[in-house]
Amino acid sequence: MNEANMLDMIKKRRSIRKYTDEAVTDEQLRQLLEAAMAAPSGNNVQPWEFVVVRDPDLKRQLAQTHTWSYMAADAAVVFVVCANERASHHWIADASAATENLLLAATALGLGAVWVGIYPGTDREAHVRRVLDIPEEIRVLCLVPVGHPAESKAARTQYRESKVHYEGW
Numbered sequence: 001m002n003e004a005n006m007l008d009m010i011k012k013r014r015s016i017r018k019y020t021d022e023a024v025t026d027e028q029l030r031q032l033l034e035a036a037m038a039a040p041s042g043n044n045v046q047p048w049e050f051v052v053v054r055d056p057d058l059k060r061q062l063a064q065t066h067t068w069s070y071m072a073a074d075a076a077v078v079f080v081v082c083a084n085e086r087a088s089h090h091w092i093a094d095a096s097a098a099t100e101n102l103l104l105a106a107t108a109l110g111l112g113a114v115w116v117g118i119y120p121g122t123d124r125e126a127h128v129r130r131v132l133d134i135p136e137e138i139r140v141l142c143l144v145p146v147g148h149p150a151e152s153k154a155a156r157t158q159y160r161e162s163k164v165h166y167e168g169w
């Protein structure tokens with residue numbers, strides 16, 4: 001991918017919450033996970049862990065985590081992005097970087113995805129932990145439902161000059 005395509009891809013990434021029934025292939029799954037694990041991490045510790053969920057009943061249970069996780073039920077696959085908090089104080093930043101890479105890779109593959117927040121909701125995290133039998137030292141950052149898009153959204157940035165401070169505040 002050339003530089004222009006990469007910058008286009010960043011703007012093209014949008015939260016896609018509706019999916020068709022088409023499957024995500026094993027090859028695509030691997031590409032998404034490789035992209036996630038290409039992310040930077042503090043001291044290169046890579047504390048991330050990923051639970052890949054394709055089972056319809058488990059997806060339905062994940063969809064019930066909170067009001068805005070419903071799309072997990074219809075996604076071809078749900079990635080549960082976790083990290084070992086005992087491995088690194090940077091686990092939130094590291095798992096977030098991996099999540100953004102996953103979202104961008106999904107866009108590049110023509111798939112749709114959305115970041116569904118779990119951390120810092122303790123009840124949300126407890127629910128996901130219970131459904132997937134996740135050990136206590138493993139924290140759950142978010143869910144990323146992925147599927148073939150059944151909605152389209154315009155590419156965009158949300159650039160605002162007022163957010164930028166040159167040479168100090």
Ligand SMILES: Cc1cc2nc3c(=O)[nH]c(=O)nc-3n(C[C@H](O)[C@H](O)[C@H](O)COP(=O)(O)O)c2cc1C
Nearest residue numbers: 013014015016017068069114115116117118142153
């Ligand atoms: C930390 C975080 C948590 C989010 N949680 C949810 C969520 O629980 N459910 C959801 O539908 N979208 C969630 N989103 C997606 C945002 O709503 C979305 O990124 C924002 O509205 C901007 O739209 P865009 O992604 O299409 O640019 C979350 C995004 C982030 C970064």
